[in-house]
Amino acid sequence: xxxxxxxxxxxxxxGKMPTPLPGLPAAGWIAWFxxxxxxxxxxxxxxxxxxxxxxxxxxxxRLWFADRGITAHLQLAGLTHDTFIxxxxxxxxxxxxxxxxxxxxxxxxxxxxxTRPVRRWTIYLGRLLAAQGVAGGLLSLSLxxxxxVMVAGRPGVISWDFLKLYLQTFVIIILGTLTYTALFAAMxxxxxxxxxxxxxxxxxxxxxxxxxxxxxxxxxLQFHLQNLVSxxxxxxxxxxxxxxxxxxxxxxxxxxxxxxxxxxxxxxxxAATVLGVWLLxxxxxxx
Amino acid sequence: MTTGTAAxxxxxxxxAERVGKWFGEVxxxxxxxxxxxxxxxxxxxxxxxxxxxxxxxLAGLIEPSxxxxxxxxxxxxxxxxxxxxxxFCPESDALPEWMTGREYLSLMLRLxxxxxxxxxxxxxxxxxxxxxxxAGDRRLGGYSKGMRQKLKLAQALAHEPEVVFLDEPLNGMxxxxxxxxxxxxxxxxxxxxxxxxxxxxxxxxxxMTDRIILIDRxxxxxEGAVAEIRDKIPEHPxxxxxxxxxxxxxxxxxxxxxxxxxxxxxxxxxxxxxxDHAVAFYRALPGWVLENNLQVDEILTLDDNLEAVxxxxxxx
Numbered sequence: 001x002x003x004x005x006x007x008x009x010x011x012x013x014x015g016k017m018p019t020p021l022p023g024l025p026a027a028g029w030i031a032w033f034x035x036x037x038x039x040x041x042x043x044x045x046x047x048x049x050x051x052x053x054x055x056x057x058x059x060x061x062r063l064w065f066a067d068r069g070i071t072a073h074l075q076l077a078g079l080t081h082d083t084f085i086x087x088x089x090x091x092x093x094x095x096x097x098x099x100x101x102x103x104x105x106x107x108x109x110x111x112x113x114x115t116r117p118v119r120r121w122t123i124y125l126g127r128l129l130a131a132q133g134v135a136g137g138l139l140s141l142s143l144x145x146x147x148x149v150m151v152a153g154r155p156g157v158i159s160w161d162f163l164k165l166y167l168q169t170f171v172i173i174i175l176g177t178l179t180y181t182a183l184f185a186a187m188x189x190x191x192x193x194x195x196x197x198x199x200x201x202x203x204x205x206x207x208x209x210x211x212x213x214x215x216x217x218x219x220x221l222q223f224h225l226q227n228l229v230s231x232x233x234x235x236x237x238x239x240x241x242x243x244x245x246x247x248x249x250x251x252x253x254x255x256x257x258x259x260x261x262x263x264x265x266x267x268x269x270x271a272a273t274v275l276g277v278w279l280l281x282x283x284x285x286x287x
Numbered sequence: 288m289t290t291g292t293a294a295x296x297x298x299x300x301x302x303a304e305r306v307g308k309w310f311g312e313v314x315x316x317x318x319x320x321x322x323x324x325x326x327x328x329x330x331x332x333x334x335x336x337x338x339x340x341x342x343x344x345l346a347g348l349i350e351p352s353x354x355x356x357x358x359x360x361x362x363x364x365x366x367x368x369x370x371x372x373x374x375f376c377p378e379s380d381a382l383p384e385w386m387t388g389r390e391y392l393s394l395m396l397r398l399x400x401x402x403x404x405x406x407x408x409x410x411x412x413x414x415x416x417x418x419x420x421x422a423g424d425r426r427l428g429g430y431s432k433g434m435r436q437k438l439k440l441a442q443a444l445a446h447e448p449e450v451v452f453l454d455e456p457l458n459g460m461x462x463x464x465x466x467x468x469x470x471x472x473x474x475x476x477x478x479x480x481x482x483x484x485x486x487x488x489x490x491x492x493x494x495m496t497d498r499i500i501l502i503d504r505x506x507x508x509x510e511g512a513v514a515e516i517r518d519k520i521p522e523h524p525x526x527x528x529x530x531x532x533x534x535x536x537x538x539x540x541x542x543x544x545x546x547x548x549x550x551x552x553x554x555x556x557x558x559x560x561x562x563d564h565a566v567a568f569y570r571a572l573p574g575w576v577l578e579n580n581l582q583v584d585e586i587l588t589l590d591d592n593l594e595a596v597x598x599x600x601x602x603x
Contacts, residue, residue, distance in 0.1 A: 029397055033394050114347075
């Protein structure tokens with residue numbers, strides 16, 4: 001920008017139409033500063049501790065149940081299916097996502113970016129990317145720690161199949177994080193107090209719908225994420241395992257094609273982002 | 288509602304046409320029209336009068352329930368590119384606490400489109416201008432209210448905008464900084480920029496400008512120079528001092544006279560007169576003096592200031 005662009009001699013109609021900043025660089029700037037802001041939040045410590053849960057489970061299995069035949073392969077799939085997807089991803093995405101935009105609106109600091117020549121979608125996208133980065137980073141760290149605990153001192157565990165499963169798990173967790181965070185960010189933009197609706201969605205709707213037989217399950221994100229996890233087939237020999245198998249059959253938990261689940265998740269993330277941008281564009285900045 | 292261009296310079300850079308804003312059943316701003324050109328204009332009103340809501344509508348932060356606003360001919364809410372030429376200092380004290388003053392100002396300027404080198408130059412200049420250079424690398428969480436206020440002003444002005452909105456800009460500043468900020472605002476006006484500055488503290492506005500828009504309960508009560516506004520009011524209470532060598536005789540004549548509600552003598556030669564019909568009083572005074580051989584050397588209007596106008600208009 002040159003000084004001449006800001007000449008106070010320009011009056012309406014005589015000055016040239018100023019253009020907004022290019023979208024992606026502006027979103028990048030906002031994302032970078034937002035990432036640094038979010039990374040310094042105190043709540044990140046408690047989220048980090050929660051993310052140690054799977055690492056502790058892996059450690060406990062390795063220390064005390066090494067002789068039960070629970071392979072690293074099985075552990076990783078189990079953790080993804082039963083801990084990361086139904087519990088950790090929604091918790092982390094919610095904690096970071098609902099505040100991504102909503103907190104700035106609520107405390108009034110969004111005024112400063114709002115009164116810059118940047119398009120609204122760049123503000124939203126910058127903040128969302130930062131939130132997704134923080135949430136994804138936390139969950140990835142947890143996954144990396146799990147991996148290290150699993151393989152440390154056991155080079156035989158690292159097979160091509162295991163690495164493939166690990167990378168697959170990584171992608172699923174990142175996809176889940178992006179989707180849930182996008183959804184929670186939109187909720188945070190819409191609701192003044194978004195935590196309760198977000199909790200109801202993550203642990204009410206998602207659990208309820210995931211438990212309903214037949215295709216209704218497909219209305220939950222959890223179902224699609226779990227559908228992407230390839231679980232090693234194990235024959236249930238104990239009573240709880242057999243009961244779970246009977247329950248799954250009774251509830252028609254039939255997998256849908258992998259591409260379909262992946263597409264649903266990507267579409268939900270995209271739709272939530274578009275909705276969030278629209279909500280922000282129409283938002284009244286009252287503070 | 289008052290409509291007019293008394294506060295406007297040659298070309299109106301800020302216009303509002305029959306603008307209103309409701310929050311549920313609460314009317315925050317009601318049918319306001321105004322037009323502001325180059326120079327400093329004070330938006331004056333008590334707390335809750337609707338100043339901040341009007342500011343936010345003008346700055347594109349909230350959408351009017353009806354009517355339309357234009358800044359430099361554009362609707363800022365839709366045409367965000369025009370923010371390059373607009374500065375906004377909100378009333379709210381909120382700042383990103385984790386950032387340092389330097390980082391914050393840098394981000395604000397980068398988002399205005401300045402390159403790294405120009406940003407660094409401007410950041411240094413504006414931190415220096417507001418005596419924040421030493422505190423520039425401290426987190427905003429540790430800034431005092433006055434320092435935060437200065438930084439908010441710096442972010443609104445560092446890109447040298449043509450139109451500046453300053454919502455209660457002097458809040459929390461110490462007297463020296465306040466003086467400097469007032470001088471700065473006046474200078475901006477002298478440079479031909481348009482500055483709309485709100486305050487509920489009358490001497491602050493008077494120090495910055497004599498061009499005001501009075502707002503109360505969401506309505507624009509008056510717009511123009513203080514003296515012009517007084518002229519628009521046909522009947523209003525005024526205190527006048529008449530300097531006379533025969534003060535006692537003058538006071539005796541005025542007591543009980545039409546339009547006069549009170550008289551007292553000060554310093555032997557000054558008769559202080561209270562009137563509730565100022566215009567009529569001024570019109571009648573020369574006749575009384577001539578017809579009754581009264582001696583009046585000087586007429587002083589004691590309360591021809593913003594406080595008096597404001598109190599009168601808002602209590603009406």
